[in-house]
Amino acid sequence: MIIVKNLKRFYGTGANTVKALDGVTFEIKEGEIVAIMGASGSGKTTLLRILALLDDATEGVYTIQGLEVSSLPESERSYYRLTEVGYVFQDYALINEMSAAENVYVLSLMEGKSKKDSYETALEALAKVGLKDKHARIPDELSGGEKQRVAIARAIAKKPHILFADEPCANLDTTNSRQVLEVFKELNEKYGQTIVMVTHEPWHIEYVDRVITLKDGIIISDEREKTHPSS
Amino acid sequence: MINDIKVGALIAYCSIKRGNKKTLAFIVFVLSLIFLNLVFLPSMIGGLSGMFTGFMQDYPYGDIVIEPGGDNTYINNADNVLQIVRAVNGVRAATKRLDAAASIEHKQKVVGSTITGILPAEEYDISRYPYIISEGDFLGELSRDEIIIGAMLVEGYFGSEIYDNLGQVREGSLVDVTYSNGVKRTYKVKGIMEGTFEVVDLNALVHYKEIEDVYGLNGTEATRVVVRINKQGTEDIVKEKIISAGVKEPAFTWADKSDKILRQAMQSIGAINVMSKFVSLVVGAALILIIIYINVLNRKKEIGILKAVGITPGSIVLSYAFLSMFYVLMGIFVGLILYFTLMLYFQANPFRMYESIKIRPEIDYLFLIQNILTMLVLSVIAGILPAWMVSKESILKAIWGR
Ligand SMILES: Nc1ncnc2c1ncn2[C@@H]1O[C@H](COP(=O)(O)OP(=O)(O)OP(=O)(O)O)[C@@H](O)[C@H]1O
Numbered sequence: 104m105i106i107v108k109n110l111k112r113f114y115g116t117g118a119n120t121v122k123a124l125d126g127v128t129f130e131i132k133e134g135e136i137v138a139i140m141g142a143s144g145s146g147k148t149t150l151l152r153i154l155a156l157l158d159d160a161t162e163g164v165y166t167i168q169g170l171e172v173s174s175l176p177e178s179e180r181s182y183y184r185l186t187e188v189g190y191v192f193q194d195y196a197l198i199n200e201m202s203a204a205e206n207v208y209v210l211s212l213m214e215g216k217s218k219k220d221s222y223e224t225a226l227e228a229l230a231k232v233g234l235k236d237k238h239a240r241i242p243d244e245l246s247g248g249e250k251q252r253v254a255i256a257r258a259i260a261k262k263p264h265i266l267f268a269d270e271p272c273a274n275l276d277t278t279n280s281r282q283v284l285e286v287f288k289e290l291n292e293k294y295g296q297t298i299v300m301v302t303h304e305p306w307h308i309e310y311v312d313r314v315i316t317l318k319d320g321i322i323i324s325d326e327r328e329k330t331h332p333s334s
Numbered sequence: 335m336i337n338d339i340k341v342g343a344l345i346a347y348c349s350i351k352r353g354n355k356k357t358l359a360f361i362v363f364v365l366s367l368i369f370l371n372l373v374f375l376p377s378m379i380g381g382l383s384g385m386f387t388g389f390m391q392d393y394p395y396g397d398i399v400i401e402p403g404g405d406n407t408y409i410n411n412a413d414n415v416l417q418i419v420r421a422v423n424g425v426r427a428a429t430k431r432l433d434a435a436a437s438i439e440h441k442q443k444v445v446g447s448t449i450t451g452i453l454p455a456e457e458y459d460i461s462r463y464p465y466i467i468s469e470g471d472f473l474g475e476l477s478r479d480e481i482i483i484g485a486m487l488v489e490g491y492f493g494s495e496i497y498d499n500l501g502q503v504r505e506g507s508l509v510d511v512t513y514s515n516g517v518k519r520t521y522k523v524k525g526i527m528e529g530t531f532e533v534v535d536l537n538a539l540v541h542y543k544e545i546e547d548v549y550g551l552n553g554t555e556a557t558r559v560v561v562r563i564n565k566q567g568t569e570d571i572v573k574e575k576i577i578s579a580g581v582k583e584p585a586f587t588w589a590d591k592s593d594k595i596l597r598q599a600m601q602s603i604g605a606i607n608v609m610s611k612f613v614s615l616v617v618g619a620a621l622i623l624i625i626i627y628i629n630v631l632n633r634k635k636e637i638g639i640l641k642a643v644g645i646t647p648g649s650i651v652l653s654y655a656f657l658s659m660f661y662v663l664m665g666i667f668v669g670l671i672l673y674f675t676l677m678l679y680f681q682a683n684p685f686r687m688y689e690s691i692k693i694r695p696e697i698d699y700l701f702l703i704q705n706i707l708t709m710l711v712l713s714v715i716a717g718i719l720p721a722w723m724v725s726k727e728s729i730l731k732a733i734w735g736r
């Protein structure tokens with residue numbers, strides 16, 4: 104259960120201040136799939152980063168399962184990012200010196216899994232996004248869409264409680280997009296994962312429970328698209 | 335912690351394996367030069383001082399020297415001392431010597447010199463004096479009116495132009511000697527000794543009995559008792575044995591003596607050596623730090639990403655410690671190859687000073703190990719410090735630079 108109250112994020116100071124988020128309030132139930140939409144520059148990435156504890160809000164309250172996470176010390180935030188949260192970056196953010204498998208593998212290793220288990224977990228995740236045969240390639244040897252899928256594999260490999268995805272299908276064709284969205288759906292149904300994803304594509308809506316639309320840092324609409332079987 | 339080590343090692347391994355090989359080669363090359371710089375000059379200077387101390391043993395002091403105590407000019411019971419010393423376990427040979435200040439004159443040319451009275455037969459086991467006669471012969475037991483002159487006192491010999499000399503002295507020339515007490519003697523030059531060392535080549539040797547006669551001594555005095563031992567390295571032990579065997583006069587090892595002499599004669603070189611070691615170390619440390627720092631800055635984005643996906647700062651910092659340790663180990667390895675190549679070269683082709691002094695660099699393994707450890711410690715600090723600084727930065731700043 105995510106609760107956000109009057110969340111604000113300003114960049115810069117004085118006359119140059121950009122109000123990327125100007126007071127947003129919402130709740131996300133466990134197991135919900137939420138799409139965040141809005142024009143470019145409306146604050147979607149900013150919001151997602153704060154929710155994933157990659158950034159701090161300027162103002163406002165943010166709790167997960169009743170825990171006020173914005174005030175946690177860095178070491179606990181780090182642990183939380185590792186164990187609870189998966190994040191798919193808009194610009195992939197892969198480690199260039201690691202192969203596709205190693206990019207995924209390093210997280211399982213960090214969690215304390217054995218080398219063998221970690222490797223299997225990584226290959227399994229890569230298989231889900233259709234990249235098993237390219238696991239040994241480094242990012243430079245992959246296309247944009249393939250890199251995006253490695254980034255997705257990294258985020259889903261550990262089956263996080265909450266998955267944040269920033270335009271995960273931006274560089275994918277329809278077939279691959281569908282494959283990724285099916286994976287999300289499956290994770291949600293199997294493990295009850297909460298998924299928050301930023302998207303531009305109207306047709307993605309068929310995979311989500313709810314759409315939050317941002318404009319200039321505020322929520323202009325928050326709609327349940329259809330009745331989900333579990334709710 | 336164990337996870338941190340595993341992950342740190344994986345990150346370091348990947349960045350070595352897939353990182354730019356040219357950069358790696360360059361870093362290793364620079365580090366190898368830093369290492370070489372740390373160890374090479376001290377080895378040459380070690381060779382220089384090794385040569386000096388070798389001279390100390392071979393000529394004035396032997397392995398252990400016993401000198402008059404307090405204000406005494408002489409060891410008054412030298413024969414007694416000799417008897418005790420020769421009985422000490424580990425002593426190979428011992429002799430007594432008498433030094434006197436004198437001026438030597440040859441065809442209106444006069445030089446001041448130290449004349450040492452020796453027992454010629456005994457010196458064969460003690461010093462190299464008998465073996466460095468480049469013209470004529472060494473003194474014999476009956477050489478009472480004969481003298482050996484140091485090469486720097488003879489025109490035409492190596493180094494003779496540096497100080498006053500006696501002109502064209504040859505084997506058989508006659509020289510007049512005036513001792514410090516005014517007694518004059520005339521000697522026939524029996525030989526000229528050349529040790530390429532001022533303490534030898536500016537001096538002269540006569541028979542022990544001569545000095546005794548001149549100064550009216552009664553047969554048991556000496557200005558020095560020179561001792562050689564069986565096994566190099568046991569000087570201190572043997573010295574202690576000599577003292578506990580009942581010798582009252584102060585005893586010194588060649589090292590005790592060389593230290594004093596080196597402190598004087600090589601003060602400036604020593605200072606240069608210390609300075610250069612210090613500067614090399616500081617420069618080396620700074621370079622290692624800069625190299626690793628640039629490396630870390632280049633990979634700032636990766637550090638941000640790693641942090642963002644939940645890799646602990648501990649593993650990130652460790653990965654840089656591993657990385658820079660790897661660089662430095664490679665650098666040391668290449669540096670050692672360069673070092674030993676240079677050493678082999680200079681052992682075979684020693685540096686020459688004047689014409690005849692050869693300086694061979696000395697390999698001091700303890701010193702090498704010290705420097706290897708120093709570099710490794712520096713590398714860990716140099717790896718940890720910048721990585722720790724960057725890993726403290728906010729994720730957004732590290733990844734996206736703002
Ligand atoms: N570090 C920053 N410094 C200053 N302004 C920033 C910074 N990051 C984002 N902004 C501004 O904040 C606003 C929201 O940015 P954000 O990246 O959240 O938009 P977005 O909705 O994700 O856009 P897009 O769809 O293009 O990814 C934009 O006006 C952007 O220019």
Ligand SMILES: [Mg+2]
Pocket residue numbers: 147148149193269
């Ligand atoms: Mg965005």
